[in-house]
Amino acid sequence: MGLTDRERILVDIERSLGDSREGRVQFPQEETASPPEWLSDDASWDDVKSELEALSDRFHTAEHPGELRRILEHIVREHDVSRAVRWEHPLLEKLGIDEILGGLGVTIGIPSRKEEWKELSAKAQVGITAVDALVMESGTLVLRASKEWGRSTSLLPPVHVAIVQPGERLKDIASLSRLCRSWAEERQGLPSAVTFITGHSCTADIELTLVSGVHGPGMVYVIGLGREYGGP
Amino acid sequence: MELSVKAVKKKATEAARNEVLHRTLSDAGDRFVSLRENGFNQLEDPDGLRARGRAIKEKCLANMPNLLRLLEKKVTDAGGVVHWAKDGPTARKIILNLARQHGVKTVVKGKSMMTEEIALNKALAEKGIEAWETDLGEFIVQLAGETPSHIIAPAIHKNREEVGRLFSAKLGVPYTTNPEELTMVARKVLREKFLGADMGITGGNMAVAETGTLALFENEGNIRLSTSLPRVHVAIIGIEKVVETWDDFGVLMKLLSRSAAGQKMPTYLSLITGPKKANEQDGAEAFHLVLLDNGRSRMLGDRVLRDSLFCLRCGACLNVCPVYKRVGGHACGWVYSGPIGILLDSELLPPGSARDLAFACTLCGACAEVCPVLIEHPKMILDFRRRLAEDPMWKGPRVLSRVLPVKAYSWLSVRPFLFRCAGFLARGIQRVMAPSGEWKWLPGPLAEWGSRRKIPRFKRPFSRRWKALKMSLKKKQGTGGG
Numbered sequence: 001m002g003l004t005d006r007e008r009i010l011v012d013i014e015r016s017l018g019d020s021r022e023g024r025v026q027f028p029q030e031e032t033a034s035p036p037e038w039l040s041d042d043a044s045w046d047d048v049k050s051e052l053e054a055l056s057d058r059f060h061t062a063e064h065p066g067e068l069r070r071i072l073e074h075i076v077r078e079h080d081v082s083r084a085v086r087w088e089h090p091l092l093e094k095l096g097i098d099e100i101l102g103g104l105g106v107t108i109g110i111p112s113r114k115e116e117w118k119e120l121s122a123k124a125q126v127g128i129t130a131v132d133a134l135v136m137e138s139g140t141l142v143l144r145a146s147k148e149w150g151r152s153t154s155l156l157p158p159v160h161v162a163i164v165q166p167g168e169r170l171k172d173i174a175s176l177s178r179l180c181r182s183w184a185e186e187r188q189g190l191p192s193a194v195t196f197i198t199g200h201s202c203t204a205d206i207e208l209t210l211v212s213g214v215h216g217p218g219m220v221y222v223i224g225l226g227r228e229y230g231g232p
Numbered sequence: 233m234e235l236s237v238k239a240v241k242k243k244a245t246e247a248a249r250n251e252v253l254h255r256t257l258s259d260a261g262d263r264f265v266s267l268r269e270n271g272f273n274q275l276e277d278p279d280g281l282r283a284r285g286r287a288i289k290e291k292c293l294a295n296m297p298n299l300l301r302l303l304e305k306k307v308t309d310a311g312g313v314v315h316w317a318k319d320g321p322t323a324r325k326i327i328l329n330l331a332r333q334h335g336v337k338t339v340v341k342g343k344s345m346m347t348e349e350i351a352l353n354k355a356l357a358e359k360g361i362e363a364w365e366t367d368l369g370e371f372i373v374q375l376a377g378e379t380p381s382h383i384i385a386p387a388i389h390k391n392r393e394e395v396g397r398l399f400s401a402k403l404g405v406p407y408t409t410n411p412e413e414l415t416m417v418a419r420k421v422l423r424e425k426f427l428g429a430d431m432g433i434t435g436g437n438m439a440v441a442e443t444g445t446l447a448l449f450e451n452e453g454n455i456r457l458s459t460s461l462p463r464v465h466v467a468i469i470g471i472e473k474v475v476e477t478w479d480d481f482g483v484l485m486k487l488l489s490r491s492a493a494g495q496k497m498p499t500y501l502s503l504i505t506g507p508k509k510a511n512e513q514d515g516a517e518a519f520h521l522v523l524l525d526n527g528r529s530r531m532l533g534d535r536v537l538r539d540s541l542f543c544l545r546c547g548a549c550l551n552v553c554p555v556y557k558r559v560g561g562h563a564c565g566w567v568y569s570g571p572i573g574i575l576l577d578s579e580l581l582p583p584g585s586a587r588d589l590a591f592a593c594t595l596c597g598a599c600a601e602v603c604p605v606l607i608e609h610p611k612m613i614l615d616f617r618r619r620l621a622e623d624p625m626w627k628g629p630r631v632l633s634r635v636l637p638v639k640a641y642s643w644l645s646v647r648p649f650l651f652r653c654a655g656f657l658a659r660g661i662q663r664v665m666a667p668s669g670e671w672k673w674l675p676g677p678l679a680e681w682g683s684r685r686k687i688p689r690f691k692r693p694f695s696r697r698w699k700a701l702k703m704s705l706k707k708k709q710g711t712g713g714g
Contacts, residue, residue: 005317009471012525016532173496184478192508205368206368
């Protein structure tokens with residue numbers, strides 16, 4: 001009986017490596033694995049603000065509930081929002097997002113509670129999520145998939161609003177791969193999707209002219225929670 | 233797939249005469265180069281990082297069988313299915329079978345050079361499956377019935393007027409040259425396809441063996457949509473894309489995003505580990521990973537050329553290549569173009585079928601200067617040429633045009649009288665047949681050769697010209713002094 005493609009490929013690789021291994025420079029040992037670097041609650045938000053603004057996205061800090069209301073009201077007016085979707089997340093419930101947006105005449109949908117999550121997210125003008133982490137060096141949002149935290153909430157609506165708690169801040173990009181490894185170790189594997197989001201959907205495929213919102217959101221708002229929420 | 237040398241030459245000749253293409257490629261190349269420079273300048277030790285990237289690729293290639301086995305185990309543990317394909321036809325068959333098993337009618341595709349390599353779209357169309365390229369550049373070239381001309385900017389060869397006419401003709405929308413309006417047309421058309429698609433097909437930039445995770449880099453969001461909305465996700469990657477650890481991934485991630493477009497991070501980086509879990513809201517219910525060899529295991533055995541398997545597909549070498557900037561990607565005749573394309577096409581296509589590409593290089597070394605994993609393209613291309621020159625199958629047809637003139641010159645140069653006679657004859661012939669410097673009146677197959685060359689005029693020997701030169705110099709000095 002002949003070899004399967006799997007066996008043939010592995011045999012061919014072994015044979016080729018046998019031919020070429022000799023004389024190759026030895027590679028150095030990798031440094032030992034280190035944990036991701038989280039910032040303390042009192043660290044400043046300045047770095048991430050400048051990173052996001054350089055990407056033409058928006059960063060706001062909400063020091064207290066009144067400020068959060070004002071920021072969301074600004075977003076609703078700016079984008080003429082009548083429908084929004086959000087994650088089924090304890091933070092968003094604690095912040096009273098439904099009450100704030102409901103008071104502004106916005107209908108809120110929670111895709112994780114609906115069979116037709118796809119259509120619900122596709123029709124919304126804003127998707128509101130929490131995050132698992134925010135990287136200060138690059139403004140990267142880290143989102144893990146789960147039952148309550150759908151991938152499409154941050155993807156299908158034209159505007160994405162992400163709310164970040166002070167303790168969710170990572171120092172640098174190097175921490176991202178460490179974070180993935182530590183999650184995998186803690187939970188014996190990763191969820192089906194971990195997504196790093198740095199800025200908004202864009203393309204430059206026509207004469208290198210930058211256009212926003214080609215497939216995903218054309219604008220990302222990041223709201224950092226401040227003093228009354230336990231931040232700096 | 234075999235390249236027709238004649239067709240490649242024809243495309244290259246046409247491209248070399250296309251001034252609009254030169255301007256577009258040159259402008260785009262300069263933009264990408266400047267973005268890349270900015271990206272690398274922000275790093276503390278860019279050369280150190282590049283060396284580390286190379287060492288990681290070296291390590292992963294040397295340990296490839298174990299890493300592929302580990303990747304297979306981890307993907308399977310996460311609920312995915314791994315398929316192994318020795319070549320393109322096998323990979324196509326696997327994907328077509330999956331489409332049949334899952335009752336797929338519509339496919340959305342993320343940008344993938346691998347699916348171009350195995351000519352998947354044609355195979356899907358033959359089975360009546362509607363396949364939509366969803367990266368904007370890929371969508372444009374698909375509508376135009378063309379192939380991508382750049383690894384990360386597939387429609388770089390098209391200007392806004394051409395895209396406007398194309399969208400108007402194929403999508404029935406009013407003609408516009410506004411990139412924003414054209415992009416929104418594509419968003420609207422493709423959003424419907426995403427929502428209704430049964431299968432998403434993507435490539436993958438890396439696969440992390442320790443957790444069985446596929447990493448996909450992009451800026452548009454089409455890959456996120458292709459992996460999140462359809463019920464089946466099929467990813468196809470070359471076997472060389474496997475890396476061992478998350479630390480390896482971290483280094484290569486930094487290099488790839490900075491080298492491709494000068495970004496600290498791509499807009500979206502999706503890390504896919506199997507299909508959606510029972511307790512997750514959205515994502516594909518079935519995940520299949522196709523590991524494609526297609527000549528890569530053969531390349532691995534080549535001490536010199538195997539380094540092209542380090543390639544991260546960032547496209548930086550294309551952006552600095554003087555030949556690419558002159559003729560673009562289509563002139564290469566196959567999927568990969570530019571310096572890395574010369575190496576990959578020559579190795580991945582059947583032996584000998586892309587051999588002429590090795591001579592479409594000036595050996596200027598700009599590509600090696602910018603490669604994030606320190607691939608030395610010119611050294612490898614030179615070695616490739618040397619092998620060709622030693623290959624009797626290849627040498628034959630080239631004797632007249634390359635070997636014979638060098639031998640003739642060598643013979644004449646040690647016979648001064650005959651050398652002078654030959655020079656006298658050459659000057660006479662040139663005066664008659666190329667009075668303005670261009671060879672216009674050459675016979676037969678030499679006519680095409682001459683039409684693309686402007687060679688310097690043959691001059692009389694220096695010893696004969698010395699007296700006249702001396703007098704002219706004295707005259708000038710006299711004028712200057714007076």
